[in-house]
Amino acid sequence: MKAAEEFLNPVVRAIPPSGIRRFFDLAAEMKGVISLGVGEPDFVTPWRIREACIYALEKGYTMYTSNLGLKELREEIARYLSQAFRLRYNAEKEILVTVGVSEALDLALRALVAPGDEVLIPEPTYVSYIPCTLFAGGVPVPLPTRMENGFRISAAQVEKAITPKTKVLLLAYPNNPTGAVLNRQELEDIAAVVREHDLVVVSDEIYAQLTYEGEHVSIARLPGMRERTVVLQGFSKAFAMTGWRLGYAAGNEAFIGAMTKIHQYTMLCAPITAQMAAIEALRNGLGEMRQMVRQYNYRRRLVVNAFKELGLPCVEPGGAFYAFPSIRHTGLSAEEFCERLLREERVAVVPGTAFGPSGEGFIRCSYAASVANLTEAFRRMGNFLQRLRKP
Ligand code: PLP
Numbered sequence: 001m002k003a004a005e006e007f008l009n010p011v012v013r014a015i016p017p018s019g020i021r022r023f024f025d026l027a028a029e030m031k032g033v034i035s036l037g038v039g040e041p042d043f044v045t046p047w048r049i050r051e052a053c054i055y056a057l058e059k060g061y062t063m064y065t066s067n068l069g070l071k072e073l074r075e076e077i078a079r080y081l082s083q084a085f086r087l088r089y090n091a092e093k094e095i096l097v098t099v100g101v102s103e104a105l106d107l108a109l110r111a112l113v114a115p116g117d118e119v120l121i122p123e124p125t126y127v128s129y130i131p132c133t134l135f136a137g138g139v140p141v142p143l144p145t146r147m148e149n150g151f152r153i154s155a156a157q158v159e160k161a162i163t164p165k166t167k168v169l170l171l172a173y174p175n176n177p178t179g180a181v182l183n184r185q186e187l188e189d190i191a192a193v194v195r196e197h198d199l200v201v202v203s204d205e206i207y208a209q210l211t212y213e214g215e216h217v218s219i220a221r222l223p224g225m226r227e228r229t230v231v232l233q234g235f236s237k238a239f240a241m242t243g244w245r246l247g248y249a250a251g252n253e254a255f256i257g258a259m260t261k262i263h264q265y266t267m268l269c270a271p272i273t274a275q276m277a278a279i280e281a282l283r284n285g286l287g288e289m290r291q292m293v294r295q296y297n298y299r300r301r302l303v304v305n306a307f308k309e310l311g312l313p314c315v316e317p318g319g320a321f322y323a324f325p326s327i328r329h330t331g332l333s334a335e336e337f338c339e340r341l342l343r344e345e346r347v348a349v350v351p352g353t354a355f356g357p358s359g360e361g362f363i364r365c366s367y368a369a370s371v372a373n374l375t376e377a378f379r380r381m382g383n384f385l386q387r388l389r390k391p
Pocket of ligand 1: 039099100101102103126172175176204206234235236242245246247
């Protein structure tokens, strides 16, 4: 018999384990670690949302829902997208409720990408984009971004990377891991290139609500873009609902129809209890969501100032809950820096290289952590940096 590994799909076999996982495993073995490593709200889901789920269970809501998701939820999503982001979608045909944005991303790529199609992906990139492109049979084409440009991609950069095989531009703003956002003009310039070369955009807007200065602009809102964009949104970050596994995709009928075709044979539907809770989140949970966003904004300023004081250059993040400072001047690689910071000071952050080679020289710190933990983590980081200066 062949070795078990030899039975595996070579595409899956070739994908290395997540660079974040290794640090979690290391941190889990240690005591007294302050983690700024995870991209997860430190808040518990607001009570009214949890209560809606309990009530749904009491009432016996334990069945499958329609493949698209509960009609009531899709109607709430359509209303919310329209009011919050001026995006208009038909609840009957243009919205699909999914098991997190993770599933929506996988479905979008599998529905759109044919073997050999190229997918443009700004880098540093969220860890799932390249593996999911490969699972779909596509070819990921990273577009490296630089601190000097605020980690924002430009229209010229997109245009330069386009080949006859390019099919999809994957946008993710506000960005994980850099916290970068694109303004309307930058999006308009990119949209012009997308239209000219007849591409499709998969726009992961999971952090849209966590935009701290000005309003979040979805590329789907720009002229001529609605029909060539799939917007991915969800409940994990804004409503502190990571464990509920609920997200959604909005797009034209053909895109959503194709995604639903895959979803109905794989996932069937998202959990009904999470869907019932999400209806409450959109109907009555926006106030609590905004309160959490205010907290993140307060912490964001604290973190940016703290990095300034520590002498680590850091682009001010415009969204999400991550800072991505440079540690180049320490002479350590991102991996070495993170491993030593963890072992010597018990602070867990993620090496920028977990998000692609252009992340070398950077670390990702999540500020979805309490002010007390952030303050203590920065005190420890200060000690560490001082020791690096005077060995
Ligand atoms: N997209 C981005 C950019 C993320 O950072 C994450 C989670 O960290 C996800 C998608 C996954 O979200 P979900 O919990 O909705 O699957």
